[in-house]
Amino acid sequence: MTNCELCASPLPREIWRGRRFTAIDASSEDFPAFVRIVCNRHAAEMTDLDEEETHELFALLAAIERAMRECLKADKINWAQFGNVVPHLHWHIVARWRDDAYYPECPWGVRQRDVDPQTIRERRANFARLAEVLPALLDKAARQG
């Protein structure tokens, strides 16, 4: 769709581009480990996907969650798809820590606190390492999904 910003290719900060979906680094100071999965074709809702796309999408999200749990010592993993601003299917998957800037609020809630800069640097460094291995993990998940 020509007027859709997520139909643009390449997307900013791409980590991995598969045949059906693309993973983007959406991390920030407040959310040091945040991946966005964007559908390559223009679709708005989950039930606009066919069975193969749906299966692959959940395999990708699960692979990201598994990697986050293994590499980041996070306290919780958050998943969300809204698309209220850009109605092109995309998922947010965010590692959360009890002492992060928004916890226990969701990433779109009210900011709760400042976080020690050294903690943020360590989490961002761990996420950068995770992002390096993610393409191989997502290739594998896409083949199985």
Place this chain on the structure above:
Amino acid sequence: MTNCELCASPLPREIWRGRRFTAIDASSEDFPAFVRIVCNRHAAEMTDLDEEETHELFALLAAIERAMRECLKADKINWAQFGNVVPHLHWHIVARWRDDAYYPECPWGVRQRDVDPQTIRERRANFARLAEVLPALLDKAARQG
């Protein structure tokens, strides 16, 4: 888990209880069509579920989205699982309209406006009708999932 409020049974405002998951009416004035799917056993993360549970869960969520799209003339369907407050796996699935109280913010964002009470009444009435047919749809989805 004895100190987990979502391990309580029955949950408030149950719409449907299956073998693995329960659907709850989470609707309100601001979100007239809102279903919560709660895992019956205590699990915290998506990757704590086994393959059958995962498959059924997505079949249930897709069935709810499909029913919302057919019955409610919503502009967008939002899906989210956080569990930051109660780390017992549960999903929020929320029908959204461009003129609803929070749009385009997510349901955990900043309230944007008051909504005409007649519009809210109509949407709640449509959701009440949807909630009546949901048990049959979820039984079917659970069997296929």
